[in-house]
Amino acid sequence: MAFTGFGEYAIDFFDGLVADNSKTYWDAHRETYQSDVRAPMEALLTELEPEFGGGFGTGKVFRPYRDVRFARDKSPYKTHCGAVIEQGRGGGAYYVEIGPDGLRVGGGCFHLAADQLARFRQAVDVDLHGKALETILAALRRSGWEIAGEVLKTRPRGVAADHPRVDLLRHRSLYAVRVWEPADLLHEPACLDRVRAAWRDVRAFNEWARDHVGTSELPRR
Numbered sequence: 001m002a003f004t005g006f007g008e009y010a011i012d013f014f015d016g017l018v019a020d021n022s023k024t025y026w027d028a029h030r031e032t033y034q035s036d037v038r039a040p041m042e043a044l045l046t047e048l049e050p051e052f053g054g055g056f057g058t059g060k061v062f063r064p065y066r067d068v069r070f071a072r073d074k075s076p077y078k079t080h081c082g083a084v085i086e087q088g089r090g091g092g093a094y095y096v097e098i099g100p101d102g103l104r105v106g107g108g109c110f111h112l113a114a115d116q117l118a119r120f121r122q123a124v125d126v127d128l129h130g131k132a133l134e135t136i137l138a139a140l141r142r143s144g145w146e147i148a149g150e151v152l153k154t155r156p157r158g159v160a161a162d163h164p165r166v167d168l169l170r171h172r173s174l175y176a177v178r179v180w181e182p183a184d185l186l187h188e189p190a191c192l193d194r195v196r197a198a199w200r201d202v203r204a205f206n207e208w209a210r211d212h213v214g215t216s217e218l219p220r221r
Contacts, residue, residue, distance in 0.1 A: 003043040005187040006098055007036020014079055014100040021075035033064070037081045037098065044096065045083045047192055052094050052199055056210065057087035080104075088215030090116040092206035093175075094199045102182040105195055107202025108175030109149070109209050113216035121156065121169055123212035130165045136204045140176045143201060149173040176202055 013032045016025060026033075038061065045059040053059055061083040068074045080099030086092065090113060095106040112120055123129040137147050150172040155161065159169050168174070178198055185191055 001039065001043045001046075003040060003047050003192050004189050005191050006040045007032070008187060010036040010040075010098060010186070011100060011102075011182045013037060014098075017077060018079050018100055021077055021079065023076065026077055033081075038064075041081050041083050041096075041098065044192060044195065045085070048094070048196060048199065049085060051196070052203075053085050056092070056094075056206070057085050059083065059085040087210065089113070090173075090209075091213050091215045092209030094202065094206060096195050096199075098186070100182075101179060103180045103186055103191065103194070104177060105198040105202075106175055106177040107199065107206050109173055109213060110175050112173050112213070113218050115218055116213050116216050117172060120171075120174075120213050124165050124168045125163075129208075129212055130168065133168065133205075133208055134165065136208060137176070140201065140205065145176040145178050145201065147174070147176055149175055176205060 009032050013029055013036060016029065041061050045061060049059045061081065062078070064078050064081065066073075066076060066078055068076065080097050080101075082095065082097040084096075085094040089111045090109050093107060093110055095104075095110070097104040097106075109116070109120065124133060141147060152170040152172060154170075155163070155166050156169055159166060163169060180186075180194070185194065
């Protein structure tokens with residue numbers, strides 16, 4: 001199925017789920033989720049995967065159910081639908097999400113396992129690779145991207161206070177995000193062009209992560 005935009009009631013579905021995150025609401029609106037959210041997201045990913053998946057990773061749409069085993073918030077459903085093309089967590093990711101806030105896209109290292117974090121810091125420490133990452137992030141900021149991630153309050157052990165990239169070395173995760181508020185474009189075929197252009201913006205960032213961080217060799221918890 002070709003992507004023609006998210007359904008007319010996609011945002012209304014999530015607004016309702018925020019107000020009533022219950023199985024009763026979910027069961028009553030399951031068909032809307034499938035037709036206006038899930039099916040268009042799968043179609044969007046199918047259209048984008050030939051350009052962004054080859055040699056990088058595979059695409060998937062995330063399940064709508066929350067893992068509440070260790071969470072204080074026991075609400076059962078995610079209030080957004082996300083999809084990603086990646087080879088493995090942390091080694092670069094093309095991310096897209098629809099939810100009550102509109103359309104969110106992103107790229108980079110959303111999670112770094114211990115071995116990935118070590119490789120990330122090693123690469124940032126090297127002038128050639130660290131300066132390349134700085135250049136990539138600066139270009140993204142100029143284009144309107146937010147650079148985010150989990151950051152240590154102090155520098156990592158063994159890192160000099162005057163290290164030229166000490167701020168980058170403090171990161172435990174590092175990614176770029178952009179958000180567009182709900183608008184008519186969300187429900188049109190042109191939404192595909194917006195996501196494609198955004199993912200092209202983060203391509204250099206993801207390729208840096210793929211080449212210098214890679215996938216984790218540690219078992220998933």
